[in-house]
Amino acid sequence: MSQFAYHNGVLHAEGVPLSAIAEQFGTPTYIYSKAALLGNFAAYADACRGRDALVCYAMKANSNLAILDLLARQGAGFDIVSGGELLRVIAAGGDPRKVIFSGVGKTVDEMRLALEHDILCFNVESIPELHRLNDVAGSMGKRARISLRVNPNVDPKTHPYIATGLKANKFGVAFDDALATYRTAAQLPHLEVTGIDCHIGSQLLDDAPLLEALDRLIELIDTLGKEGIVLHHLDIGGGIGINYGEAGEASPVAVADYLGRVFAKVDAWRAARHHGAPIKVIFEPGRSIVGNTGVLLTRVEFLKHGEEKNFCVVDAAMNDMMRPALYEAWMDMQPVAPGQAPAQTYDVVGPICESGDWLARDRKLAVQPGDLLAMMQAGAYGLTMASNYNTRGRAAEVIVDGDVCHLVRRRETPAELYALESVIK
Ligand SMILES: Cc1ncc(COP(=O)(O)O)c(C=O)c1O
Ligand SMILES: N[C@@H](CCCC[NH3+])C(=O)O
Numbered sequence: 001m002s003q004f005a006y007h008n009g010v011l012h013a014e015g016v017p018l019s020a021i022a023e024q025f026g027t028p029t030y031i032y033s034k035a036a037l038l039g040n041f042a043a044y045a046d047a048c049r050g051r052d053a054l055v056c057y058a059m060k061a062n063s064n065l066a067i068l069d070l071l072a073r074q075g076a077g078f079d080i081v082s083g084g085e086l087l088r089v090i091a092a093g094g095d096p097r098k099v100i101f102s103g104v105g106k107t108v109d110e111m112r113l114a115l116e117h118d119i120l121c122f123n124v125e126s127i128p129e130l131h132r133l134n135d136v137a138g139s140m141g142k143r144a145r146i147s148l149r150v151n152p153n154v155d156p157k158t159h160p161y162i163a164t165g166l167k168a169n170k171f172g173v174a175f176d177d178a179l180a181t182y183r184t185a186a187q188l189p190h191l192e193v194t195g196i197d198c199h200i201g202s203q204l205l206d207d208a209p210l211l212e213a214l215d216r217l218i219e220l221i222d223t224l225g226k227e228g229i230v231l232h233h234l235d236i237g238g239g240i241g242i243n244y245g246e247a248g249e250a251s252p253v254a255v256a257d258y259l260g261r262v263f264a265k266v267d268a269w270r271a272a273r274h275h276g277a278p279i280k281v282i283f284e285p286g287r288s289i290v291g292n293t294g295v296l297l298t299r300v301e302f303l304k305h306g307e308e309k310n311f312c313v314v315d316a317a318m319n320d321m322m323r324p325a326l327y328e329a330w331m332d333m334q335p336v337a338p339g340q341a342p343a344q345t346y347d348v349v350g351p352i353c354e355s356g357d358w359l360a361r362d363r364k365l366a367v368q369p370g371d372l373l374a375m376m377q378a379g380a381y382g383l384t385m386a387s388n389y390n391t392r393g394r395a396a397e398v399i400v401d402g403d404v405c406h407l408v409r410r411r412e413t414p415a416e417l418y419a420l421e422s423v424i425k
Helices: 018-025 034-048 065-073 083-091 108-116 127-139 175-187 208-226 255-272 287-293 323-327
Strands: 004-007 010-013 029-033 053-058 077-080 099-101 121-124 144-151 191-197 233-235 280-283 294-305 310-314 333-335 344-349 358-365 372-375 396-401 404-409
Touching (some): 010 029, 018 029, 018 372, 029 287, 034 255, 034 396, 065 083, 065 396, 065 404, 077 083, 083 108, 099 108, 108 127, 121 233, 127 144, 127 175, 144 175, 144 208, 175 191, 175 208, 191 208, 208 233, 323 358, 358 372
Parallel strands (some): 077 099, 099 121, 121 144, 191 233, 233 280, 310 344
Antiparallel strands (some): 344 358
């Protein structure tokens, strides 16, 4: 259930009016609902109850420490893609033994850090990476647990920039090369082959491509088993999408239904063919945990009437939320307190010096300067993809819990943005 709703004509996050948050913390500000976050995680946790399963939240979607802490306390593991993300997990009190490390370019230092903290598994994406990890683990007198990220060549039917499991994508080991790559891995003395992994793409509304990918992984696990390479976990990745509110948009599959179908497939397979060790199922959801838990609150600076278009210039910009600029993503824009101003069609744009700096296009809005707007469903891939372009400090972040609003990241000041730099004497 959405925790963002109008009461007495004002948009609220749980029990707090967004206008009060603007007053106290300024704009632009990301606002998250604790209840929505816990509800989304519970959908995964409930579907996994009684199963050998682990939900590793893909923290690239939103890595605020307070969010990581809340999820860690619910038992979440984490899918990371950098040493920095691992340090965040640790800072937030997460358990490194529930961390899996994805990504095509892990450095020696990142491998060392992850081995020092004894993470659950490295999702290895290439043969050179296998050798590097073997060397690093050997130099530390350790064995690294690994899975191979296999590219099942399944079309996820999503935006090309967020499809990851096709032959043309940089990710994973080609399905046809997987067997040979596993044989190589199994021979490396400082690696322990424990699993298999894939992630075919993001913002998938239908689970059919995910289930097709699962079939391909199962086929490979059987083949490997015949060679004596026994796997202990199967990681199906993330990818379940959310509704962004665009007209005609299809509904995403319900998490409980999707997980139910995954477990049914795994059970049927094990009953029919698999007699080896039990297999743990891992999920790496990002957007479906945080996407609808957050909004980006912004204030209208000016209304500008151009020759062809009307512009609503706000104080948030592409540096705060780059999904529209990067993917032409459609994000819903709602007035915080719908007023009496005449409705007009606007492009909602930021102050950055780029024509690509837009947040919404051709929206009918009844706004005037000083009004507040909320970009809805902005909890995933918002602040984590933000930049300091145009020397703009990153937005503040708050979490609402009932009637209480907690500041969980303060706004960056301009001086902080150049504090790392120096002039040449
Ligand atoms: C390896 C990996 N796992 C998990 C995710 C999370 O994806 P989503 O936010 O679509 O659930 C991503 C991002 O697409 C990813 O690259
Ligand atoms: N950043 C993307 C999702 C990519 C996920 C990373 N593999 C988005 O906002 O939709």
